[in-house]
Amino acid sequence: MSILAVGTVALDSIETPFGAQERVLGGSATYITLAARYFTEDVRLVGVVGGDFPDEYVKLLRDGGVDLAGLEVIPDGETFAWAGRYHYDLNERDTLATHLNVLESFNPVIPEAYRDSRIVCLGNLEPTLQRRVLEQVRDPELVVCDTMNFWIQNTPDSLRETLALVDCLIINDSEARELAGEANLVRAAHRIRAMGPSTLIIKKGEHGALLFANDTVFSAPAYPLEEIQDPTGAGDTFAGGFVGYLMQEGLSGKDALKRAVIYGSAMASFCVEKFGPHRLVGLTDEEIRRRAEAFRELSTIPAFAGVYDA
């Protein structure tokens, strides 16, 4: 039972109303793997970093149990670096700088030992690269994919080719509207699922997430946190918790998908409590379980039995 995550490994410089930190460990592959690793042993990372990538971050990932055999290091290159500033309400952010660096020539090579991965989780990357990953993996049971507005706008045809190969797409609400060309999220979901992914998860940040699968729509709340330090990586952490949970429970059935959405949401709610991925280090199974149960407490509707007949 194995999960392969392919995506960015980054050095993020982050400003929020609650502080600023430079060159924090980041990137989609980082958050996906650190979150997934709580649910299953065999979590494999494919990504690229430069010679400037700090040893302590390699150690953090390795201590987190992530298999780094697929982490390519280009000694004379620099690691992908992103800088962003979050607004007062944390729902909007400005990108201040994007230095692709080693990512510019990234050509994901999947190590032979990874080609039997059962779940492939494609972080936000150029859609052609995402397909190149899929060409190298033998018959995975589940392909999960993220993307972003940039690819929706600039490489729509390539993105469509990728989506045709994907089982589950995880994107945010503005991306869903843009990809579908449709403001109504329910209709947007129909259109997107017709492009390939039988399962669609629309992330809505502080408003939770919507799952569309089979004939089911499921609405997951967001955990009402009083302290949010840094939203960076929440979406990737969600994806990591989601695939991790599915790997543990098994990949089929709408109930498994719903539970996986809740565990993904629980992991994301931890992620935002501290800068970078630091809250994803050293969580206990009991903490995670309690957080997931808190989602149930938050959203359970008491029985109506008899009342309406009064």
Place this chain on the structure above:
Amino acid sequence: MSILAVGTVALDSIETPFGAQERVLGGSATYITLAARYFTEDVRLVGVVGGDFPDEYVKLLRDGGVDLAGLEVIPDGETFAWAGRYHYDLNERDTLATHLNVLESFNPVIPEAYRDSRIVCLGNLEPTLQRRVLEQVRDPELVVCDTMNFWIQNTPDSLRETLALVDCLIINDSEARELAGEANLVRAAHRIRAMGPSTLIIKKGEHGALLFANDTVFSAPAYPLEEIQDPTGAGDTFAGGFVGYLMQEGLSGKDALKRAVIYGSAMASFCVEKFGPHRLVGLTDEEIRRRAEAFRELSTIPAFAGVYDA
């Protein structure tokens, strides 16, 4: 068992991406009473209209079972008129015109027969007028109140005086942030409840609603509609369904509040399916019950039992 709703009765001119209609029946008191009336017999309206108010709208309200003894008609005045345009995603709207007309000199006089009302639902009005209503009602069991950014900004002291007298405040998320001076909704809720209302409901439009009461936080989803014609009145309809349901079930207990939030949400989901309040005419109890049950289907988290231990 009686509900008193005090608020506007309006003629709305509405543009949405799906059409435009002029001088549609609107106003907070209209939507509150039409929704509440499905749950309890005795629903009383206090408001004011001009001589131009169409007989067919009086008939619509009366056929809906609303007690209109408190509807003041000023024969040589004109009815409050609002015009607005909704954007593509229906979450934002521009106010194109606001003609207060008879509302400008509105001084709500509560008929003697209404002074024993058990629930008072104060639609969005100048906070001094809201207090004037409360001075005339004898010892209601529950006072529910709405307000808007205009009063938060322009009459903050008067609004605070009103809030000190209110049991349950129902406002949207941007209003909650502005009233509390706090972007985080959980912390904003603490601050607002310290102003008076022990129960706070934050409406989030297409993202559902949050209930804060006692030590409970409850997150209600929004119903995933494919067809939304006109969001006008959804918030007031929510309030009407909420107070109507509470009148029916009884006013205490967090489970009753949660169920009332769901029934309020169900009524609001009907409201937006047609222009104006027309979808609130002729609903059956069975339709309402089925819609409320659909919220449960939408948000129920399957048991985790044993899975995480695997």
